[in-house]
Amino acid sequence: MKAAVWYGRKDVRVMDVPEPSAPRAGEVKIKVQWCGICGTDLHEYLVGPIFINTEHHPLTGHKAPVILGHEFAGDIVEVGPGVDSLKVGDRVTADACQHCGKCYFCQRNMTQLCQQVAFTGLNANGAFAEYVNVPVNTLYKLSDNISYEAGALIEPLAVGLHAVRQAPLLAGESVVILGAGTIGLSTLQAARAAGASKIFVIEVARARKEYALKLGATAVFDPTEVDVVQKVREATGGLGADVSLECIGHEKTVPLAIDLARSAGKVVLVGIPERESSMNFFGVVATEKKITGCLCYNGEFAPVIDLLGDGRLQAEPLITGKIKIDDIVNKGFEELVNNKEQNIKIIVTPW
Secondary structure, three states: OOEEEEOOOOEEEEEEEOOOOOOOHHHOHHHHHHHHOOHHHHHHHHHHOOOOOOOOOOOOOOOOOOOOOOOEEEEEEEEEEOOOOOOHHHHHHOEEEEEEOOOOOOHHHOOOOOOOEEEOOOEEOOOOEEEEEHHHHHHOOOOOOOOOOHHHHHHHHHHHHHHHHOOOOOOOOEEEOOOHHEEEHHHHHHHOOOOOOOOEEHHHHHHHHHHHHHHOOOEOOOOEEEEEHHHHHHHHHOEEEEEEEOOOOOOOOHHHHHEEEEHHHHEEEEEOHHHHHOOHHHHHHHHHOOEEEOOOEEEEEHHHHHHHOOOOOOHHEEEEEEHHHHHHHHHHHHHHHHOOHOEEEEEOOOO
16 A cells, blocks of 8 residues: 655655554554644654654554554444444544553543553554554544544644643633644634633734634734733733643743733643743742643543534634645645645645
8 A cells, every 4th residue: 555654854755565454453444535744743754753763662562664644534444353332434533642551541541641652653553544553442433524634633623622621721711822733723713612702822924823813813913023922911901811822832932821821820831842941930930820731632532523513613724735645745744844834734645
């Protein structure tokens, strides 16, 4: 089958590889219809390995090279022994977190923190391919009114919903979101669905500013044009936002996210940092701000599917490109690197 395989930095190869074998006990084989290029995929392409392991992973036994891709939807074509919750022909999407089911965190239903967590498309072969095998306990059945294209965006939408729950955001609270990429816009929609009274977005790219406003932002502030801390305080009675959500992962935006929150406010760090960030934490201590990390999701796929089904979340507006797998490097990774301002989510089909 055809697949996009990561070999190293700036080295993703579209090539013929063996089709996955028959699924093992507890696994299913999926015919992939669409798979999104995630910011994590882009980071691995540019500066990896980050999450990709170069030695055998303790849970999956896999090591690089690896087929990328973890935001996907498709059809079950084969089920392994012991699988009875889903059947051949079911339309599904998948949680990217494979877990051991035995460790301290798995036993407490915090599977994203599994001590042996493995991510599909990073620590096991992923869905930039015609077929992929995944554990059945990572799968969710798609409603009939959700397209495959939208199904491929349930994963980033689940990240946004998890971020809002991590705060937690209460109805009527004000929110500031740093970044209007896929995760930022997913978080924006989740905040709106949760009942945020005001949603401010910090963004520099013109196209992304427009997307944020279309998807419900109260206002968008550009840090290259205005003092964004001052603007948010002016719009919140001099206080700052009740909840600040950092969705970029840049060393300069983490301290900014903290500054944008009011005293005793909540700060959620969603973006994946590539470099260390330095700051004086006196401002956190003196104002009793609460900082929370946020990794992936934990049970948010099912509510995202419900919210997509009734229209409170939207996936299609985030899709700015649809390409074939043969074009994944030039029209996918390089397009996102060189034309970041014009793109939100590019999705890929292997067919």
